[in-house]
């Protein structure tokens with residue numbers, strides 16, 4: 027038996043730990059038509075060693091849920107760094123510390139064709155490329171193997187990824203390393219790389235550009251607002267295409283769960299089961315509890331699972347406020363619940379590739395007639411209930 031016999035395709039999270047652990051090269055990652063990668067057998071014969079099953083994050087039995095002991099609202103005090111980060115700039119701070127100590131940072135960046143890939147760096151000047159959320163599944167390549175090599179050579183390593191990637195890394199390494207720090211984030215799910223490609227090709231064409239003209243892409247531009255963040259594409263000639271999350275077709279489809287990886291709808295790594303050292307997320311609702319730290323430019327919530335990291339975070343560059351686990355948990359459903367599949371996900375994925383991205387997606391993300399009617403009624407009732415202005419005599 028190997029992992030392909032024991033894990034259903036719909037459950038595979040594409041972490042590639044099985045491929046990287048196989049001593050005989052019996053497995054390789056192959057992309058399906060939506061560019062989600064799955065392990066497949068090569069022509070080499072399997073020794074039945076069972077390693078591929080041992081490292082599979084889907085096959086690991088769920089442990090007991092352990093509530094993180096320490097939870098903090100966190101903000102990086104270097105404004106430029108925080109503005110380039112998706113929420114409070116925790117990743118950039120930790121990465122900087124690891125590089126200062128001569129370590130290596132593994133995280134996700136765009137490649138030269140605007141695909142999202144995992145890679146590592148030893149140089150501070152590369153960090154901006156790794157900062158910021160990229161709402162596309164990253165191709166992890168052979169990063170687990172490379173991280174293990176660095177650790178075996180005594181180097182400090184910071185590894186950042188989705189909860190399933192971090193869970194897979196732990197199983198792949200199979201033993202604790204003092205010099206390893208793992209960071210995952212609360213994850214809504216990872217979208218299809220093909221859908222991302224199609225969106226990008228259509229949006230550059232609409233704006234009279236080509237992919238080669240792009241200088242920079244961010245999914246979480248916060249110039250106007252952290253809460254109302256925007257996708258921003260900046261061209262080399264300084265043309266800017268920017269749309270906020272209520273108007274950007276790609277973000278709307280992502281948030282409506284139209285093109286997430288199938289396994290994201292039944293995530294086996296939620297609720298902190300990756301056993302990362304810390305988990306980071308947007309602290310939505312922070313204004314209700316700690317208004318003093320909120321300026322609508324980004325606050326992270328940090329769940330500390332490994333107390334030694336708290337000493338690192340307690341730095342003059344960081345603002346930390348202790349908070350209550352329940353406050354963050356309640357406002358961020360992605361911690362405990364998998365994204366519910368869009369009812370027409372399959373129909374969309376079967377047909378999007380030869381349609382106009384923006385026009386076609388509207389059919390799937392438009393609110394239903396009854397929801398639109400309810401909204402109009404709600405607004406009308408609110409207007410009628412509004413207290414009338416008191417007339418001065």
Ligand SMILES: Cc1cc2nc3c(=O)[nH]c(=O)nc-3n(C[C@H](O)[C@H](O)[C@H](O)COP(=O)(O)OP(=O)(O)OC[C@H]3O[C@@H](n4cnc5c(N)ncnc54)[C@H](O)[C@@H]3O)c2cc1C
Nearest residue numbers: 111112113114115116117133134158160213214307308360
């Ligand atoms: C696909 C995805 C879904 C998310 N869903 C939620 C959510 O539902 N709720 C929530 O509160 N937060 C979510 N986040 C996390 C959030 O957007 C921030 O990344 C997080 O709060 C850390 O912010 P930061 O400012 O400290 O770091 P940032 O500078 O934003 O750094 C983010 C880190 O994540 C890495 N990364 C970026 N994209 C990917 C990717 N596709 N795969 C693996 N690693 C990646 C980067 O390389 C970097 O190390 C999600 C992030 C991603 C990538």
